[in-house]
Amino acid sequence: MNRLFSKDTWGEILEALSSNWFRTLLTAFGVLWGIFILVILLAAGKGLENGVKQGFDGMATNSMFMWSQTASKPYKGLPKGRRYNFKIGDVDAIKQSVPNLRFVSPRNQLGGFRGANNVVRGLKTGAYNVYGDYPEIIQQQPMDITSGRFINYSDINSNRKVAIIGESVKTGLYETGEEVIGSYIKINGVNFMVIGTYKKKSQRGGDPEEAQKEIFVPFTAFSQAFNRGEEVGWMAVTAEDGSSITNLKSQVFDIIKARHSIHPEDDRAVGNFDLYEEYSKINGLFTALNFVAYFVGILVLLSGIIGISNIMLIVVKERTKEIGIRRALGATPWEIRSQILLESIFLTIISGMAGIVFASGILAVVNLAMENVDTSEMMFANPSVNIGVVVIALIILVVSGLLAGLIPAQTAIRVKPVDALRTE
């Protein structure tokens, strides 16, 4: 193997390749183009993925939301069509009997889509969604606290009537520059002190404007102030990172059904939205997209490699005489073969690297151009390929260089030296 590291070997290879610059460049271009396409496609796929997943940014994707519907089967003497509500006790029951759950947050809600005006401050009024929440909700539905603080357990335990309002609520109810923290707003006739403001990141499928029109108050204060008693409107349930909520949710439903005298096979009694399932679908989409990128990229690369193989065959044909001379001077078939192979691999790797560099350059330019643009509302962000992909591409290049050289190298030594010398 010391041939591989000998200066002479590389001298020979460089000399042979540089004896016809134009042809070498044209040959190299095929592979350069192939790897360029591969990298760009993968990066574009990644950019799209980053852009779409940005919508899930920070959100606990391993979550589901569940709410009570009407029982669709009679059970234990109770009729079908019966309405029921989750109770606050359900939360502890779920927490205790279902393992691997990270958060179980009960929620109550006032207002809603096109709700009537329910919030008053001085002369200004507005219709907003008001939620009674536990502090964990900020980890399930992330938001940036722009001033003040979010709800904490001290608020929950002492039923404090405090509120965190959205940026749009602030612009709706306050004059610009007016101090918000410490002021009071009246929700359905009950005064709450504003202790913080938030700005939500855009949500997938959600209206970014609507998302800022929410008010969060402690769950306990909400129940008390708006007469909910033990009732729970809906719950946000998040599983631990190791396990998926999609697998755990039936256990959660079983507990709810048992506690509310619902037929165990009544699947319509508990409504739910499984974020993890949605997320998995999107993940599946990008897996498919990645596959397409690899497929197309590798095919283009393959055509480049066939190009190299083709040119090497011509080169070998042209150099039949030279090969004959070399063999007359004492080159062994292996020396001839390894020279052709090394030439092919060398050409492939160099042009492949150039392709990678070229593609990275383009990506750098794109990133530079996107740097000053707010990408949060775009479906495209930070196109990139990871180093692993580049390493894989390089391995593909070495192997393909080897394959590309194999046939020509074999051709080169099949000709008998005496015939090779006779060629004019």
Place this chain on the structure above:
Amino acid sequence: MGSNSLHVLKGIDFTVAEGEMVSIMGSSGSGKSTLLNILGMLDEADSGSYTLDNTIIKNLNEKVAARYRNKFLGFIFQSFNLINYKTAVDNVAMPLYYQGVKRNIRMEKAMHYLEKVGLADWAEHHPNELSGGQKQRVAIARALASDPKVLLADEPTGALDSKTSYEVMELIQGINDEGKTILIVTHEDDIAHMTKRIVNLKDGIIIDDSVVTQVRAKSALHV
């Protein structure tokens, strides 16, 4: 290359002693080039034996043949067969490269042989910048570079005018004077008479094998 074989040589039996300078003559198709190719291990005889320097050359695989060619033989061709993209000195150094000689030693030796053929000043020139005679001298230097036992020359003057031919022959004679065994295939009478022994081939057999008085190329040049 076809499937029907043609027997070119039909029983050749001759010995060349060390230090001899033999020319092989014959009309075209007499088998002289084939004989030289077999001697040069570029081709193999269907039957018979070939002993070179007490080594029986038989059933060689390509690798061993390559090693033998490198060690025992130096080739001089009618069409020079230099590698066009290499300089004169690199061409001369080629056999040494395949011997695995280190680059600086290789270059030193190659320069030594180029000096010997009087082309030291042309070392960095490519073959296409050299005249025919110069090219053949580079080829001779290359053949000598690996210090072989035997020089095999296939029509070494075939592509040269007579003045240049004589100059080349003078060089070859000088090499022979130093004790190297040389076989020359030629169909030119005057070239043949510059060797010490002429073997005449016809239709694949030796019809005449005689020692001649060598005509020195130097004297022929000044006639």
